[in-house]
Amino acid sequence: MTDRDMQRVLRFLAGGEAGIRDGAAAGRVLLDGGGRGVIGTVQTVIDGLVAQGLCRRDGGRLAITEAGTANRRRAEAGADGFLAQHRTLEACEVETGEGPQRAVVNLDESPLRSIARRLDRNGRRLLDDDEVAAGERLRADYTRGQMMPRLGANWQAAVASGRRDGRGGIADLTDAALAARIRVEKALVAVGPELSGVLLDVCCFLKGLELVEQERGWPVRSAKVVLKTALAALSRHYRPPARQAPRHILHWGTEGYRPTL
Numbered sequence: 167m168t169d170r171d172m173q174r175v176l177r178f179l180a181g182g183e184a185g186i187r188d189g190a191a192a193g194r195v196l197l198d199g200g201g202r203g204v205i206g207t208v209q210t211v212i213d214g215l216v217a218q219g220l221c222r223r224d225g226g227r228l229a230i231t232e233a234g235t236a237n238r239r240r241a242e243a244g245a246d247g248f249l250a251q252h253r254t255l256e257a258c259e260v261e262t263g264e265g266p267q268r269a270v271v272n273l274d275e276s277p278l279r280s281i282a283r284r285l286d287r288n289g290r291r292l293l294d295d296d297e298v299a300a301g302e303r304l305r306a307d308y309t310r311g312q313m314m315p316r317l318g319a320n321w322q323a324a325v326a327s328g329r330r331d332g333r334g335g336i337a338d339l340t341d342a343a344l345a346a347r348i349r350v351e352k353a354l355v356a357v358g359p360e361l362s363g364v365l366l367d368v369c370c371f372l373k374g375l376e377l378v379e380q381e382r383g384w385p386v387r388s389a390k391v392v393l394k395t396a397l398a399a400l401s402r403h404y405r406p407p408a409r410q411a412p413r414h415i416l417h418w419g420t421e422g423y424r425p426t427l
Contacts, residue, residue: 169241171211176220176230176238178205183229186212197228277374278302281390292390297397300404301369304353308370311346356403361396368393 175197178184184197189206198204212228215221220234230238278301282293293301354362363382367373373381375389384392 171207172215172220173238173241174205175207175211175215176234176241178202179221179228179230180235180238183227186223186226186228277368277372278305281368281375281393284390293394293397296401296405297394300401301365301397303404304350304365304400305369307346307349307353308366310343311350312343313347313350313370353400353403357396357399361392361399364389364392365396365400 178197178199181202182199184199184202187196187198188194189196193209194206195209195212196204196206212221212223215234216223218233219231220237222229222231278293278298282291282298284292286292354365357365364378367378367381368375375393378384378389379386382389
């Protein structure tokens, strides 16, 4: 059993689970992926992948595990294997103060992106694209506005100024950073104090839902409901629904209401 044989099977299973069938020769097995085709391997490779926790066997079916997916990413990335193992890159469009821009994001960096990939009991995504875009826009403005607390002394400040605490005033901000702060303030005011806290925790401070529930003393699995409600309100703030022109009643009257002259 070689690493090349194992990676071949993991690469095939990355597209979905497969059925296990006996091969023509002794010790050979076939993995049937349905529309993805069939590949052959040996039983020792299957046993090794299962023993290492890279695959999971359920009756006559074989599926890749999270550990197997990470192992495959690391093997395919070569020198940057460790970095690739712990990130999922995706090209997307991000809303900014200057309009939409194309960017490559790490889906595993932001808890919001990870939450968005979860499914509800009906098999639908927990967060839709507009809600995710709203949360990412808030995070971008929060970062651009330099609102993250400084973790340590500001050693770049001039000694003669007598200030090394890193507390910059409004005069220290650029026009772009000040505009970003104003956008963040307007967004939080729009969603209200009851919902703004969870937006800051998840979108800006990158906290997971479980940590938010622990810190706020909320029931288990309640944070996702509050977060979805907050993101829906935030999305309406960024993209308010179009207003329909009011209908004007020209007159009231039944047939023949006009007086005769």
